[in-house]
Amino acid sequence: MEEKKNLLPKLFWSTLYLSAFTFGGGYVIVTLMKEKFVDRYHWIEEDEMLDLVAIAQSSPGAIAVNGAIVVGYKLAGIPGAITASVATILPPFFIISLISVFYTAFRENFIVSQMLSGMQAGVGAVIASVVWDMAAGVAQEKSGSSLLIMAGAFIATCFFNVNVVYVVIVCGLIGVVRTFLGKRKEQK
Numbered sequence: 001m002e003e004k005k006n007l008l009p010k011l012f013w014s015t016l017y018l019s020a021f022t023f024g025g026g027y028v029i030v031t032l033m034k035e036k037f038v039d040r041y042h043w044i045e046e047d048e049m050l051d052l053v054a055i056a057q058s059s060p061g062a063i064a065v066n067g068a069i070v071v072g073y074k075l076a077g078i079p080g081a082i083t084a085s086v087a088t089i090l091p092p093f094f095i096i097s098l099i100s101v102f103y104t105a106f107r108e109n110f111i112v113s114q115m116l117s118g119m120q121a122g123v124g125a126v127i128a129s130v131v132w133d134m135a136a137g138v139a140q141e142k143s144g145s146s147l148l149i150m151a152g153a154f155i156a157t158c159f160f161n162v163n164v165v166y167v168v169i170v171c172g173l174i175g176v177v178r179t180f181l182g183k184r185k186e187q188k
Contacts, residue, residue, distance in 0.1 A: 007076050012087045014041075015068055020091035022064070023119050029064040029088075030056070031130045033071060043075055050137055054175075058168050064088055149174055 014036055022029040030053050037043045044052070052074060056066035065088050072084025099106060106112050138146045153171060156162040 008079060008083050010041075011072060011075060011080060012083045015072070015084045015087035016090060019064065019068075019088045023123060027063065027130050028123060028126045030067050031126060031133070033067055034133070037071060037075075044071065046137060048074070050134065053134075058172060145178065 015033075018029055018032045018036060022032060034046070034049050034053075038046050038049050049071075052070045053067060055070050056063050059066045065085055068084035068088035069081045072080035072082070074080070076083070135150065138150050149171060153167050156167055157164055
């Protein structure tokens with residue numbers, strides 16, 4: 001219990017920091033969460049982080065908040081989920097509230113518009129990095145079926161314009177079938 005009590009403030013400040021300095025959406029914060037919680041603090045294994053990201057993606061709502069909830073829950077149960085989600089929500093809430101007060105001044109400011117354009121390029125690079133890291137993790141497993149699923153999902157969305165919702169549902173069903181088949185093999 002004492003360990004969880006000491007974990008909550010560190011989880012709060014880590015998640016607050018990530019949320020405050022992350023621009024570009026949920027996939028960017030998920031990458032930074034992986035770097036902080038897997039690579040730096042070693043609180044979560046990399047495979048487990050990929051599973052948590054998959055859960056966050058498939059849940060309704062913002063992926064940054066969903067990611068914080070599942071990571072917080074994994075680390076400290078319900079108090080961890082609440083702590084991480086509050087810390088993730090506070091910075092954007094404060095920033096958006098501040099921007100809304102000065103919206104008309106920001107809207108027409110050349111420097112601000114150019115800065116936001118430059119940030120878009122940076123966000124694209126970070127998202128590409130996330131895709132590369134996640135694909136590398138799947139490739140390192142050397143699981144032919146995982147590589148086939150990944151390639152199929154890519155082809156379906158990029159070349160055949162299949163809605164991502166259907167891709168997520170199909171991949172989830174494939175994961176359920178693989179899990180049941182794996183458990184059946186273990187029982188034999």
